[in-house]
Amino acid sequence: xxxxxxxxxxxxxxxxxxxxxxxxxxxxxxxxxxxxxxxxxxxxxxxxxxxxxxxxxxxxxxxxxxxxxxxxxxxxxxxxxxxxxxxxxxxxxxxxxxxxxxxxxxxxxxxxxxxxxxxxxxxxxxxxxxxxxxxxxxxxxxxxxxxxxxxxxxxxxxxxxxxxxxxxxxxxxxxxxxxxxxxxxxxxxxxxxxxxxxxxxxxxxxxxxxxxxxxxxxxxxxxxxxxxxxxxxxxxxxxxxxxxxxxxxxxxxxxxxxxxxxxxxxxxxxxxxxxxxxxxxxxxxxxxxxxxxxxxxxxxxxxxxxx
Amino acid sequence: xxxxxxxxxxxxxxxxxxxxxxxxxxxxxxxxxxxxxxxxxxxxxxxxxxxxxxxxxxxxxxxxxxxxxxxxxxxxxxxxxxxxxxxxxxxxxxxxxxxxxxxxxxxxxxxxxxxxxxxxxxxxxxxxxxxxxxxxxxxxxxxxxxxxxxxxxxxxxxxxxxxxxxxxxxxxxxxxxxxxxxxxxxxxxxxxxxxxxxxxxxxxxxxxxxxxxxxxxxxxxxxxxxxxxxxxxxxxxxxxxxxxxxxxxxxxxxxxxxxxxxxxxxxxxxxxxxxxxxxxxxxxxxxxxxxxxxxxxxxxxxxxxxxxxxxxxxxxxxxxxxxxxxxxxxxx
Numbered sequence: 001x002x003x004x005x006x007x008x009x010x011x012x013x014x015x016x017x018x019x020x021x022x023x024x025x026x027x028x029x030x031x032x033x034x035x036x037x038x039x040x041x042x043x044x045x046x047x048x049x050x051x052x053x054x055x056x057x058x059x060x061x062x063x064x065x066x067x068x069x070x071x072x073x074x075x076x077x078x079x080x081x082x083x084x085x086x087x088x089x090x091x092x093x094x095x096x097x098x099x100x101x102x103x104x105x106x107x108x109x110x111x112x113x114x115x116x117x118x119x120x121x122x123x124x125x126x127x128x129x130x131x132x133x134x135x136x137x138x139x140x141x142x143x144x145x146x147x148x149x150x151x152x153x154x155x156x157x158x159x160x161x162x163x164x165x166x167x168x169x170x171x172x173x174x175x176x177x178x179x180x181x182x183x184x185x186x187x188x189x190x191x192x193x194x195x196x197x198x199x200x201x202x203x204x205x206x207x208x209x210x211x212x213x214x215x216x217x218x219x220x221x222x223x224x225x226x227x228x229x230x231x232x233x234x235x236x237x238x239x240x241x242x243x244x245x246x247x248x249x250x251x252x253x254x255x256x257x258x259x260x261x262x263x264x265x266x267x268x269x270x271x272x273x274x275x276x277x278x279x280x281x282x283x284x285x286x287x288x289x290x291x292x293x294x295x296x297x298x299x300x301x302x303x304x305x306x307x
Numbered sequence: 308x309x310x311x312x313x314x315x316x317x318x319x320x321x322x323x324x325x326x327x328x329x330x331x332x333x334x335x336x337x338x339x340x341x342x343x344x345x346x347x348x349x350x351x352x353x354x355x356x357x358x359x360x361x362x363x364x365x366x367x368x369x370x371x372x373x374x375x376x377x378x379x380x381x382x383x384x385x386x387x388x389x390x391x392x393x394x395x396x397x398x399x400x401x402x403x404x405x406x407x408x409x410x411x412x413x414x415x416x417x418x419x420x421x422x423x424x425x426x427x428x429x430x431x432x433x434x435x436x437x438x439x440x441x442x443x444x445x446x447x448x449x450x451x452x453x454x455x456x457x458x459x460x461x462x463x464x465x466x467x468x469x470x471x472x473x474x475x476x477x478x479x480x481x482x483x484x485x486x487x488x489x490x491x492x493x494x495x496x497x498x499x500x501x502x503x504x505x506x507x508x509x510x511x512x513x514x515x516x517x518x519x520x521x522x523x524x525x526x527x528x529x530x531x532x533x534x535x536x537x538x539x540x541x542x543x544x545x546x547x548x549x550x551x552x553x554x555x556x557x558x559x560x561x562x563x564x565x566x567x568x569x570x571x572x573x574x575x576x577x578x579x580x581x582x583x584x585x586x587x588x589x590x591x592x593x594x595x596x597x598x599x600x601x602x603x604x605x606x607x608x609x610x611x612x613x614x615x616x617x618x619x620x621x622x623x624x625x626x627x628x629x630x631x632x633x634x635x636x637x638x639x
Contacts, residue, residue: 068490068572068573077472
């Protein structure tokens with residue numbers, strides 16, 4: 001009986017050592033395990049777009065074999081465990097329990113996103129109707145006030161809360177609201193229509209929900225169908241159709257063909273994504289092509305990337 | 308005609324007298340009794356009808372992908388759906404390639420493995436609490452087990468993704484195997500075993516405690532030791548209750564979604580029989596991306612729900628059949 005207890009104790013001790021046996025050397029010949037979000041994720045669309053691998057945004061069969069599907073936090077915690085894994089998360093969730101990889105030599109920091117040097121990101125843009133193309137002045141002034149609001153520090157807070165990185169703003173809404181007289185009136189009969197990119201829908205909803213009470217309780221109406229509808233339904237071919245919008249959004253730069261009239265377009269935020277690995281991983285810099293080869297299965301081991 | 312009418316009338320008369328008897332109350336007590344009976348009956352109707360409503364709702368949504376053309380994507384083939392070894396790897400909204408065959412195998416495989424770990428541990432713990440431990444200790448242990456049974460599954464999931472994934476990852480490394488960050492069959496089985504252990508322990512303990520004293524005394528009087536009695540008499544007498552514990556444990560293991568989703572790795576093809584392979588179960592597949600999807604990709608999750616309900620029914624029926632076969636011993 002005593003022997004049995006002794007054997008059990010030794011086994012238990014062994015298991016607990018396994019728990020802390022984390023000091024082995026990182027082995028570059030190991031297989032890369034790819035961690036991804038599921039196909040309905042906007043972060044996945046942004047990441048795959050950013051590394052030039054658009055076809056994998058909604059198609060798992062394009063990914064390297066043996067991929068693991070997890071959510072944002074799941075990928076983050078997995079990278080604290082799996083020394084040979086690679087995943088991606090939104091920059092807002094990055095912390096020092098994992099290693100955020102430099103992209104094309106630029107470190108993934110908020111500062112580098114705002115000064116436009118960090119590459120793995122996409123702009124969140126807005127466009128409003130041409131200033132002479134509003135049905136009446138009230139609608140025009142509310143729309144302009146909304147744009148002023150999203151560029152204020154109040155708007156920036158909302159954008160940050162939704163996980164994106166706002167552009168630098170200096171003034172609070174309270175400081176500028178006097179120049180928007182329309183907001184002191186009762187606008188409860190006015191409907192302002194928002195549309196465009198569905199990746200920006202959450203931010204747009206949060207912005208309009210917070211702004212409507214500040215601007216005479218106008219009625220925000222959201223119908224987000226995709227980035228290309230952002231321009232089309234405000235200043236493009238559908239601007240006078242049933243689906244017309246006052247404000248459109250696009251989660252990519254506007255194309256040459258989508259340049260609106262002066263003073264109607266701008267950027268509200270950056271959506272930055274960072275590729276992350278385990279702290280023991282020797283890799284610290286990747287390019288878009290490296291990431292595409294890893295997620296696409298061309299590189300199967302880490303030394304293929306390092307060589 | 309006339310005779311028939313007369314007979315019928317006498318029948319109606321008896322019926323009326325019966326009804327009259329039923330609705331005449333000789334005392335206040337009988338009246339209260341009547342209303343209490345009605346109240347219980349209503350409660351039963353409500354709880355039973357919810358099950359019917361849920362089944363009806365799931366079935367109505369779940370059949371959609373097989374009978375409509377899903378807004379131009381095409382009808383999902385039932386045979387391929389049930390036998391397939393890949394769960395949608397193409398583009399969402401442009402494909403109807405859903406197969407749950409491998410997921411069914413994964414689900415049953417994982418539930419059986421979990422049961423095979425929890426059953427021996429749970430039953431032996433129950434035996435210890437009910438028969439061997441001193442009274443004070445057994446009371447403390449019983450409370451602990453009941454507490455464990457009340458912990459919600461997300462807590463087990465967080466524990467799993469924080470601790471068990473790390474353990475499994477290191478354990479695999481010990482054998483020179485590189486696992487996907489511990490997301491594997493093994494991690495899932497460990498988490499599920501932990502989850503169903505309290506259920507099995509609590510129910511087995513009740514079953515063991517209700518074994519009649521005179522059976523035990525008989526065994527002891529015949530010269531059997533306490534250990535012999537515990538294993539050969541107590542456990543055999545309580546086997547019916549222990550099987551009930553197994554049935555409920557399996558039900559929980561088959562139906563668990565959140566905790567499994569966090570540690571399984573959500574493989575899209577399979578079946579995964581290796582201990583360190585990533586896997587997926589019916590519930591984790593249903594949960595994945597559920598909040599952000601529409602159209603056929605949403606409806607098909609209800610179809611998976613139907614499959615899951617059928618699997619649970621079949622497993623329960625099988626276990627019940629075995630339970631009847633092993634028989635019953637007269638217990639208190």
